[in-house]
Amino acid sequence: MASVTSLSDSVHQRLAAALSAALPQAGSADPLLRRSDRADFQANGILALAKKEKANPRELATQVVSRVESGELIKDVEVSGPGFLNITITDRAITETLAARFADDTGRLGVPQAQQPGTTVIDYAQPNVAKEMHVGHLRSAVIGDSVMRLLEFTGENVVRRHHIGDWGTQFGMLIQYLEEHPHELDHDADEVSGEEAMSNLDRLYKAARKLFDADEEFKTRARRRVVDLQAGDPQTLAMWQKFVDESKIYFFSVFEKLDMEIRDADIVGESGYNDMLAETCRLLEESGVAVRSEGALCVFFDDIKGPDGNPVPLIVQKSDGGYGYAATDLSAIRDRVFAIKANTLLYVVDARQSLHFKMVFETARRAGWLNEDVEAVQLAFGTVLGKDGKPFKTREGETVRLVDLLDEAIDRASAVVREKAQDLSEEEIAERGTQVGIGAVKYADLSTSANRDYKFDLDQMVSLNGDTSVYLQYAYARIQSILRKAGASRPVAHPELELHEAERALGLHADSFAATVAEAATEYAPHKMTAYLYQLASLFTTFYDKCPVIKPEPPKDVAENRLFLCEVTARTLHQGMALLGIRTPERL
Numbered sequence: 244m245a246s247v248t249s250l251s252d253s254v255h256q257r258l259a260a261a262l263s264a265a266l267p268q269a270g271s272a273d274p275l276l277r278r279s280d281r282a283d284f285q286a287n288g289i290l291a292l293a294k295k296e297k298a299n300p301r302e303l304a305t306q307v308v309s310r311v312e313s314g315e316l317i318k319d320v321e322v323s324g325p326g327f328l329n330i331t332i333t334d335r336a337i338t339e340t341l342a343a344r345f346a347d348d349t350g351r352l353g354v355p356q357a358q359q360p361g362t363t364v365i366d367y368a369q370p371n372v373a374k375e376m377h378v379g380h381l382r383s384a385v386i387g388d389s390v391m392r393l394l395e396f397t398g399e400n401v402v403r404r405h406h407i408g409d410w411g412t413q414f415g416m417l418i419q420y421l422e423e424h425p426h427e428l429d430h431d432a433d434e435v436s437g438e439e440a441m442s443n444l445d446r447l448y449k450a451a452r453k454l455f456d457a458d459e460e461f462k463t464r465a466r467r468r469v470v471d472l473q474a475g476d477p478q479t480l481a482m483w484q485k486f487v488d489e490s491k492i493y494f495f496s497v498f499e500k501l502d503m504e505i506r507d508a509d510i511v512g513e514s515g516y517n518d519m520l521a522e523t524c525r526l527l528e529e530s531g532v533a534v535r536s537e538g539a540l541c542v543f544f545d546d547i548k549g550p551d552g553n554p555v556p557l558i559v560q561k562s563d564g565g566y567g568y569a570a571t572d573l574s575a576i577r578d579r580v581f582a583i584k585a586n587t588l589l590y591v592v593d594a595r596q597s598l599h600f601k602m603v604f605e606t607a608r609r610a611g612w613l614n615e616d617v618e619a620v621q622l623a624f625g626t627v628l629g630k631d632g633k634p635f636k637t638r639e640g641e642t643v644r645l646v647d648l649l650d651e652a653i654d655r656a657s658a659v660v661r662e663k664a665q666d667l668s669e670e671e672i673a674e675r676g677t678q679v680g681i682g683a684v685k686y687a688d689l690s691t692s693a694n695r696d697y698k699f700d701l702d703q704m705v706s707l708n709g710d711t712s713v714y715l716q717y718a719y720a721r722i723q724s725i726l727r728k729a730g731a732s733r734p735v736a737h738p739e740l741e742l743h744e745a746e747r748a749l750g751l752h753a754d755s756f757a758a759t760v761a762e763a764a765t766e767y768a769p770h771k772m773t774a775y776l777y778q779l780a781s782l783f784t785t786f787y788d789k790c791p792v793i794k795p796e797p798p799k800d801v802a803e804n805r806l807f808l809c810e811v812t813a814r815t816l817h818q819g820m821a822l823l824g825i826r827t828p829e830r831l
């Protein structure tokens with residue numbers, strides 16, 4: 244086991260032991276430790292405890308101090324204010340703990356893995372077949388990818404589900420059109436690029452729509468097609484499959500551009516639950532969770548109201564017998580709970596669908612599919628806004644195509660890279676430009692908490708000064724360049740050395756990576772990781788200003804220890820960025 248106990252956990256253990264020695268009736272009370280500017284850590288738990296036990300807080304604090312076993316870890320504990328404890332740890336402990344992280348040959352920096360992991364199904368990156376991907380699909384993909392990586396890193400079993408929109412009435416129209424105009428999608432899948440695939444679909448969709456609106460007889464034939472499709476008519480299904488395949492070519496090209504691994508086996512669209520829909524309705528109706536109302540099968544809620552303040556029912560089956568979005572999601576819940584045996588169902592979906600999920604989850608709870616052992620959570624994200632603060636649209640008022648946006652980000656980033664580049668070839672500039680551009684888009688999306696709206700501002704995203712991915716990528720590349728310039732000197736930890744203030748601050752922060760991973764994963768909050776990394780890079784800058792690594796040349800052991808701090812910082816940056824799905828090029 245390469246897992247390393249963090250400094251904060253070690254201090255916490257010592258304090259908790261001292262606390263229960265000083266006040267046995269307190270049991271395993273929490274000393275409430277946090278990082279502090281005054282000392283390394285501050286414990287605030289004694290105040291509340293003293294109040295509860297009717298003791299004098301300062302006296303209790305003094306007693307705790309006298310019982311703290313300091314050893315090699317704690318340099319100093321003192322009582323401050325009404326009964327806080329300020330704790331300073333030894334330089335040796337900082338260097339030794341980081342050295343243990345450094346020595347973890349799994350590359351995980353000593354971050355522990357869950358001993359009894361649960362299973363989470365994460366529903367993210369779910370575009371719609373035969374439709375262009377827009378900036379809303381970006382958020383689900385980017386946030387979902389990072390949360391998925393964070394959870395996997397903590398040891399959780401993660402099952403990915405891309406619930407694509409591949410079922411429903413519009414397919415009747417498309418399929419009927421394709422039947423009447425065969426050969427429109429006749430080609431080998433690998434002959435077609437993503438762009439072409441999308442323009443094929445777009446052309447077909449527009450033509451079908453035109454006919455549908457103009458020709459009553461076509462409309463009737465199209466409607467009949469939907470029925471054939473849902474009944475599983477083989478020829479209809481074969482044509483539907485063409486649309487799905489063509490769309491997947493396009494999706495995969497966009498996900499590749501996003502530098503995101505999406506596996507075909509994890510794409511289980513709405514159609515994948517078709518066989519379960521009737522059974523789902525039967526179960527809901529028999530248990531009385533859903534009732535017939537004007538022919539439709541509905542679930543009613545007293546406390547769930549629509550935007551107009553009136554109670555809204557969840558319609559599971561329409562009066563014409565058709566199944567909608569809710570029936571599919573309820574069936575997917577049954578699949579995820581009973582077949583996959585998940586403990587957590589996580590949905591990374593736009594906040595505008597929150598009402599839908601609230602009703603779907605409540606229905607599943609009433610049906611007993613969700614309970615104390617299996618919970619469902621929507622990680623609802625806000626809207627992407629333009630610079631004007633309104634939902635992001637083109638000048639003509641149309642939704643912005645995701646690919647265009649990504650290409651523009653790559654162009655801007657390439658310009659930044661070119662300007663800074665000293666010895667990069669055109670090919671390298673293109674490669675780095677892509678990594679920087681895509682990183683910029685992802686980082687901007689991840690660095691605000693998901694539920695908030697954010698402004699899509701490319702100028703800000705590729706800025707070198709500020710809380711951006713480029714800033715972090717440069718910090719990483721700079722450390723790599725320092726390590727190359729160090730020549731014969733190697734990074735070696737020297738726990739016997741006294742540390743500079745800036746070295747301590749950097750070291751303590753680097754050690755708290757594990758806690759940040761745990762927090763970001765359990766709270767589904769990648770923005771905690773971005774904030775952590777930004778601070779790490781800032782602390783590194785201060786360290787590098789104050790503590791010469793190469794010039795003026797410090798004594799050998801000091802140089803080695805500083806190079807060691809550089810390397811630990813670089814690895815932490817690299818791993819942290821990887822958990823966000825962002826590359827860290829060795830040179831920029």
Ligand SMILES: NC(=[NH2+])NCCC[C@H](N)C(=O)O
Binds near residue numbers: 370590592
């Ligand atoms: N299980 C789900 N309903 N997931 C979300 C699907 C998102 C849907 N395809 C959309 O584009 O809006």
